[in-house]
Amino acid sequence: MSQLKRNTAVKKGRNQTQGDVLAEKIPLHFKPHEEEMARDIQRESARVWNTVMTIHRLFWFKYGVWIDEAMMKEFLKGRFNVHSQDVQAIIETYYECWERTRKLHEEGHTEWRYPWRLKRFFTSTWKVTGITVEDGYLRLSNGWRKPPLKVKLPERLNGLAIKQVQLVWRRNGYWLHVAVVKPALEKVQGDAVAAIDPGEVHALTLTDGQEALVINGRHLRSLRRLRNKTLRKFQKAISRTKKGSNRRRKLLAAKYRFLNWIGAQISHAEHAVTKMAVDWCLERGIKKVYIGDPQGVRERDCGRHHNQRMGQWSFGRLRDLLEYKLKRHGITLEKIEERGTSGTCPLCGKYTKQAGRIYRCGDRECGFGEVHRDVIGAAGILDLAVNGRFTLGRKLPEMVSYARPVVLAPGQGHNIKAA
Known part of the structure; x- marks a missing residue:
């Protein structure tokens, strides 16, 4: 986990809602125009990943400097046609992969490669500020003046706090991975x-x-x-x-x-x-x-x-x-x-x-x-x-x-x- 992401997690932990954060996986059946919108979102997310990787490697090869996560977020702010939280999530994912690989290299596992492959599509992520629930529908913002992606929530998720949503392609269709807060269960008191x-x-x-x-x-x-x-x-x-x-x-x-x-x-x-x-x-x-x-x-x-x-x-x-x-x-x-x-x-x-x-x-x-x-x-x-x-x-x-x-x-x- 990157240092900035770790600090963010600590801040979130201080104000964490009582309960357990669990992931719910929902299969989606899109209409043609909705599927095209989802495909465009994932293409733009892939462009974010490719840009982050290219800039990060270019600065090292040309100047011998690794750009840190905070600087990368500031540099790419407002440059893509997806929600800003999606851009930040992709940057955090890249730096997490990069730091994990660096740690493996230090431990002697040099066969692991740093992120290098260009992507055509990439998993899109929405955080709390890009998520709205209206009349049983999940509204996922796609940035300024862009139509949102709307998905009907299953009844079991109504009324639960949603922390994060990911749009995932699996085999032959789209899935929605939703991180929700469920009420904490009673703890066992025995020994x-x-x-x-x-x-x-x-x-x-x-x-x-x-x-x-x-x-x-x-x-x-x-x-x-x-x-x-x-x-x-x-x-x-x-x-x-x-x-x-x-x-x-x-x-x-x-x-x-x-x-x-x-x-x-x-x-x-x-x-x-x-x-x-x-x-x-x-x-x-x-x-x-x-x-x-x-x-x-x-x-x-x-x-x-x-x-x-x-x-x-x-x-x-x-x-x-x-x-x-x-x-x-x-x-x-x-x-x-x-x-x-x-x-x-x-x-x-x-x-x-x-x-x-x-x-x-x-x-x-x-x-x-x-x-x-x-x-x-x-x-x-x-x-x-x-x-x-x-x-x-x-x-x-x-x-x-x-x-x-x-x-x-x-x-x-x-x-x-x-x-």
Whole structure:
């Protein structure tokens, strides 16, 4: 983050509205003239980015001076046909990228390049001064004597304070990313801890030492498989067409429509899984949650089919969703190494590589088994987090519950149309 942007964030923090700032993503269905307006706005935003990058590099190559962010904002004031806040946001984005690259170079990562590529289109940003809400419509100013871009707000956003809006092109259409302030949620007052073992078959397994919840992830798995099989059919058909042909354009449009649909289904399922986990933690007054890091599992070579499943396993996405949802309730999420947690016997401490979903100890004298492997893993993560090691003869959860995420049937979503 640039110094000027950091100072601005500090000033905003002093007068911050009570609540949590969250991002809402709204698909847009523009009329032809509205789509042309959006395209012109993003072209002008790209011109701002190209100008900032050119001036910044030119002054360094010619005079050996890096222009700072405040000087660049003053120099480009009033020179573009977009709202002044959009110009400032683009300048801040450029300097943030530039400073992040400089820091990486100082750390030895010289393969990273400073911003250099010229853009044809660029994401446009509106801050508070360029946003007006009138009769359920979002009015986005485009500068002096320019017609505004108007979008109908969904009902769930009516009455909420809007901090920032971005116009984003994604695959084959425009989306609006709206940063809104939602009321703060009640914080957990307990001091209990829990652990989560993420999995590809069972999405999340939670335990607090007394109880355990295993959330099935087969719905997510089936959606990814459907995506792979359908994309294969599309790619096979597209490869037989000529570039620029009507057939190719129709196939690409159908492919993007499918990707948008399946992406929404996967995102909805991930939200359903994480909501179940958060609700479980709230019911038990959990204040801190430890989650296993399965990065080592993905690095193993176990054949192309298994490697594909591991590569598309979105445990990082689930962890991010969990982190922000738990944080709203004052619950912290901490990542912990999970090596050996699913294979170490809780009774004798011997490690045995497992092949099925039910744990079986490899020591014949011990003979421990008949417990879900992921429950053993979650209990092991909790043991490592609390005690720093695997304790022999540790007590396992007495009650294990199994649940499937509750998801809406396809086609129950609502399209948001532009004004």
